[in-house]
Amino acid sequence: MAEVTDEYDVVVLGAGAVGENVADRASRTGLSVVVVEPALVGGECSYWACMPSKALLRPGDVLAAARAVPGAAAAVTGGIDPAAVLVRRDEVAAHWDDAGQVAWLEGAGLTLLRGRARFTGPRVLVVEEADGSLRTVTARRAVVVATGSVPVVPGTFADVRPWTSREATSTHRVPPRLAVVGGGVVATELATAFADLGSEVTVLVRGERLLAAAEPFAGEAVARALTDRGVRVLLGTSVTSAVRDGDEVRLVVERRATAAGDGQDATDRLSVDEVLVATGRRPATDDLGLETLGLRPGDALEVDDRLQVAGVDGGWLFAAGDVTGRTATTHQGKYDARVVGDVIAARFDPRPAAEGHAGGTRQGLSRQAEAEAAPWSRYRATADVGAVPQVVFTRPQVAWVGRTHEQAQRDGVEVEVLAYELGDLGGASVTAEDYEGRVQLVVDVARDVVLGATFVGPDVADMLHAATVAVVGEVPLSRLWHAVPSYPTLSEVWLRLLEAAGR
Numbered sequence: 001m002a003e004v005t006d007e008y009d010v011v012v013l014g015a016g017a018v019g020e021n022v023a024d025r026a027s028r029t030g031l032s033v034v035v036v037e038p039a040l041v042g043g044e045c046s047y048w049a050c051m052p053s054k055a056l057l058r059p060g061d062v063l064a065a066a067r068a069v070p071g072a073a074a075a076v077t078g079g080i081d082p083a084a085v086l087v088r089r090d091e092v093a094a095h096w097d098d099a100g101q102v103a104w105l106e107g108a109g110l111t112l113l114r115g116r117a118r119f120t121g122p123r124v125l126v127v128e129e130a131d132g133s134l135r136t137v138t139a140r141r142a143v144v145v146a147t148g149s150v151p152v153v154p155g156t157f158a159d160v161r162p163w164t165s166r167e168a169t170s171t172h173r174v175p176p177r178l179a180v181v182g183g184g185v186v187a188t189e190l191a192t193a194f195a196d197l198g199s200e201v202t203v204l205v206r207g208e209r210l211l212a213a214a215e216p217f218a219g220e221a222v223a224r225a226l227t228d229r230g231v232r233v234l235l236g237t238s239v240t241s242a243v244r245d246g247d248e249v250r251l252v253v254e255r256r257a258t259a260a261g262d263g264q265d266a267t268d269r270l271s272v273d274e275v276l277v278a279t280g281r282r283p284a285t286d287d288l289g290l291e292t293l294g295l296r297p298g299d300a301l302e303v304d305d306r307l308q309v310a311g312v313d314g315g316w317l318f319a320a321g322d323v324t325g326r327t328a329t330t331h332q333g334k335y336d337a338r339v340v341g342d343v344i345a346a347r348f349d350p351r352p353a354a355e356g357h358a359g360g361t362r363q364g365l366s367r368q369a370e371a372e373a374a375p376w377s378r379y380r381a382t383a384d385v386g387a388v389p390q391v392v393f394t395r396p397q398v399a400w401v402g403r404t405h406e407q408a409q410r411d412g413v414e415v416e417v418l419a420y421e422l423g424d425l426g427g428a429s430v431t432a433e434d435y436e437g438r439v440q441l442v443v444d445v446a447r448d449v450v451l452g453a454t455f456v457g458p459d460v461a462d463m464l465h466a467a468t469v470a471v472v473g474e475v476p477l478s479r480l481w482h483a484v485p486s487y488p489t490l491s492e493v494w495l496r497l498l499e500a501a502g503r
């Protein structure tokens, strides 16, 4: 095949949410930007992750909310209609058609190149297009790797064609019996969704609790709720064998006695229709030609707070999103994307100095500002350390930001922990009969600021942002006292927590 050679100022690998945002912002000072993508523009989040999973979860939330309010509950005469849920999920996932996102990308003045990119040397890549033709693409200024991550599938499951989150979120069939292996965000959300859709779900967790990254009370609440809905949650397990026999998968599960107290060591045999492996993800760097840059294929691309890749000289190689191992959510990856896009737009600003720099520009971008930027400037991804928000759309929802109690202790900070049961609020009694939930703040005693906050309960996802503002803004509790929450809302918990702190 003939080789074609192209040159752009900036080459972005991957058109997921992160790559799209990097490209958009990097182009704002007039740099030419090409985005290389072998699959769907929009990436994992739009088609196989955030969007379809939330579409699967939403009907269960709505039904539960209606059933919790006398006066409305009587109107709920049926259960979830799985076929209708899957139809709506297809719509939310845009029927796996990226025309809308391609139109956006082209409308933003960006060039899309369909193909898979590989480095052949510094700033030089070869792109293999769908028809096998090869195109050499050179970056005059910068390359940003935003190739995301891929699921980790342990060898035990190699021969049983397990589901990963992709098959689960795009399925058109609800398996009667589903085993979910894992206890993190993806595992708990999809266990909730498939239990709602009518699957008999068993969750097999290696550790001693669900959602190990969150405060322990969060995982405990989710485990309790799943169990109440008939899901088997087995902690302290290890799947030692998985065999496919026709339409069925047979699992052997070793279970050790756990601190959670479910007895003694045991071996379970389980037959299911599908196994969903949700045991984590690894950066998609296997086949990027990283060895030509002196980096190790398969490793996460380690970056600093301006998203510049460590170990490569010249200030031209950046990475953002899941591929860095620094973030694992769309929102935080897009935050990093905004930072790296602005860094590139400013550092390589092609406009004449008078227009581009001396007195600042329309965008407020300037080389000098980027070079001298301090933490919390637009050119530094400062919030990635200590201020990352995460929402888990289980029922109850779990949302947290910043440091857990354990993390703060590990960091050697003297903290006070404040907690309040949401069910005791006036707002809770209006929201639902028997509303159950809990909020916990971790407060830095010396600085009088919130280091971390965790919310558990129905509809708490949208309460998180107030906590994120408090953490990022390092707002002293004495000032938070003047942020008066409305009555009767669930946000009134802030007042109760401040009262608990003696304000």
Ligand SMILES: Cc1cc2nc3c(=O)[nH]c(=O)nc-3n(C[C@H](O)[C@H](O)[C@H](O)COP(=O)(O)OP(=O)(O)OC[C@H]3O[C@@H](n4cnc5c(N)ncnc54)[C@H](O)[C@@H]3O)c2cc1C
Residues within 6 Å of the ligand: 013, 014, 015, 016, 017, 018, 019, 036, 037, 038, 039, 040, 042, 043, 044, 045, 048, 049, 050, 051, 053, 054, 115, 116, 117, 118, 146, 147, 148, 149, 165, 169, 186, 284, 287, 288, 320, 321, 322, 323, 327, 328, 329, 330, 331, 332, 333
């Ligand atoms: C089931 C599930 C639910 C989730 N729910 C949420 C949620 O509710 N909220 C949230 O914030 N996060 C959620 N996440 C996480 C979120 O999906 C990811 O953090 C996000 O998609 C990462 O974006 P990215 O752009 O870094 O990578 P991706 O979206 O994976 O995009 C990377 C792109 O790079 C392309 N690519 C790969 N190799 C090459 C190459 N060699 N050359 C060119 N292109 C290449 C890929 O084709 C892909 O399109 C969820 C994840 C899962 C699995």
